[in-house]
Amino acid sequence: MFFQEPTPDTSGYMIAGYVVAFVVMAVYVASLYLRNRNLNRDLAMLEEMDKSVIKVEPEQLKKKPVKSVTKPRRKNSLNGK
């Protein structure tokens, strides 16, 4: 009992360990939150785009008929008539 060494003070290492554990977990939770938020924004934007495409397309098709790229042929004057 008289020769027993005193317990060393290793509390600094203990604090460092718990700080690291909590920081790593907090960073991971934050990354999950941020990725989730960004994906929800993307989803909302894409849904909006998807709706607008469906709404506009049929109206635009009625109003703007597809123009012919080729010019209408002129009657050949050499053949007469």
Add this chain to the structure above:
Amino acid sequence: MQSKPVALKILDIISILVLGIAAYLALVIAPTELVMGDVQRVFYFHVGTAWTALLGFIFSAVLSVIYLVTKDLKWDRIQVAAIEVSLVFFLITIVLGSIWARPAWNTWWTWDPRLTTAAITELIYVAYFMLRQGIDDPDRRARFGAVYALLGGISAPITFFAIRLFRTIHPVVIGGSNMEAEGSFSMTPDMLSVFFFALFAFTIIFIDLFWNRIRLGNLQEQVEQLKLKVVG
């Protein structure tokens, strides 16, 4: 925007509570180990995170088999979630072990069989995500990922049994003792209670993060599908 299920919200709250209780028990209630002092208290989080991470890696190997049989991408998303959360937990395990080793072994790191196998396991799963990043086709990515995770899963039991199979200075806490171990200790009933609560707490936290990560994967898939629809 998808709202969180009530069960998951409750699990989030329970996870925060059990983490707080586990920290309180480890830092305040557990008795101080006489030889190592306060640094021994990191052992509760070290083993808690290691336990869940290694189980997570083995679980991901099982998910690989399910994916390869069914070819359903849902299982691939679940596998990615399991590996990601396990990777984070195992990183905590390794860092805590290194911090404990400094006063106990007088070094931050040594190429002991347990430490070496643990480092290899962590790197295998870091490489898993690098592999996935390099493949564009979702089916091909899932197939390669599944085969890789199946082979990588072997590293988890090797890491667990390393201290039982090889001569090592790492203490054996559960099921046996190691004559060469440096820094081993016998747990008092109070220490055992805190230890088992930490295992329980980290299992709950793992399930909670795993569930959240699966939902993130599903959301990612939804965005990808809609992107293809809009662009196509």
